[in-house]
Amino acid sequence: MKILIAEYAGFCFGVKRAIETAYYEIEKNSGRKIYMLGEIIHNPQVISDLSKKGVNIIEEEELDKLTEGDKLIIRSHGVSKKLYDFLAKKGIEVIDVTCPFVKKVQDIVYEHYHKGYSIIIVGDRNHPEVRGVNGWCDDTAYVVNSIEEAHKLPKLEKACAVAQTTLIGRYWEDILEVIKLKVKDLVFFNTICDATQKRQGSAEQLSKKVDVMFVIGGKHSSNTQKLKKxxxxxxxxxxxxxxAKELTLEMVKDREIIGITAGASTPDYVIEEVIKKIRFLKGEKEEE
Ligand code: SF4
Structure with missing residues (x-):
């Protein structure tokens, strides 16, 4: 039996930075309340550890509950401009761990919107990153997530298209071809992040060589769902x-080459536990 791990798997730079900042804030905190706006990463283990240490999740519609001096962690997905303004007015200390790759998309959108371009975001309209990016053009963006939706776009004079950072590269190319037919003067930016492309590329390569493939990550993690696809x-x-708890003998029985990849929010220890459990199920090692 062989276990092969994708060359790029697990925590990306943006998520690692967000988690390290959260733990740093816990350590240096002097009794002030710390909140995270939504789950800082889509990983139940990390979220539960953070909440044990006093970092509570708060949703956007509950932000009125915050009082002056509270600290709020803005996760790597980023938020709208309106929200920053609201928090500043309320005297909330913002710990901003918006991933620089997401910030770049927000800046492109903000700049082009103010130059008179319509904005097109290729991605999932319900994903927090996309909602945040849309907030940099006053929520006026056309959000398309499929070729069919792109066909429904109106004819536009002048538009700027960007991608959700975790979009599958091929989707972007296919959807962009349709957008090109709809817009007279189009500027476009492939804003899929490097970490996403590397994870997707190495998962694709590995999945061609294995008998079974495990994609580890939170069930709500968009980049993990895309790796699975x-x-x-x-x-x-x-x-x-x-x-590892979800692994069963049935999944690995009669499989000789086992592949593993993991979403950007998956800590290394979770990957290691999965490897241990596979070895145990295959009779190679005692479970600890
Ligand atoms: S997947 Fe990319 S854009 Fe998203 S947090 Fe990680 S590095 Fe940043």
Missing amino acids: ICEKNCKNTFHIED
């Missing part, structure tokens, strides 16, 4: 699991 094209035995 990519892998199952090459390997029909692809499983999306959150942690």
Whole structure:
């Protein structure tokens, strides 16, 4: 039995930075309340540890509850301009861990919107990153997530298209072809982040060589769901699991080459526990 791990798997730079900042804030905090706006990462283990240490989740519609001096962590997905203004007015200390790659998308949108371009975001309209980016053009963006939706765009004079950072590269290219037919003067920026491209590329390569593929990550993690989609094209035995507890003998029985990849919010220790459990199920090692 062989276990192969994708060359790029697990925590990306943006998520690592967000988590380290959260723990740093806990350590240096002098009794002030710390909140995170939504889950800082889509990983239940990390979220539960943070809340044990006093960092509570707050949702956007509850922000009125915050009082002056409270601290609020803005996660790597980023937020709208309106929200920053609201927090400043309320005297909330913002710990901003918006990923620089997301910030770049917000800046492109803000700049082009103010130059008179319509904005097109290719991505999931319900994803917090996309909602945040849309907030940099006063929520006026056309958000398209499929070729069909792109066909429904109106004819536009002048538009700027950007991608959700975790979009599958091929989707961007296909959807962009349709957008080009709809816009007279189009500027476009492939804003899919490097970490996403590397994770998707290495997961795709690995899934071609294995008998079973495990994609580890939170069930709500958009980048993990996309890794699963990519892998199952090459390997029909692809499983999306959150942690080692979900592994069963059935999944690994009669499989000799086992592949593993993990979403950008998956800590290394979760990957290691999955490897240990596979070895245990295959009779190679005692479970600790
Ligand atoms: S996936 Fe990319 S854009 Fe998203 S947090 Fe990680 S590095 Fe940043």
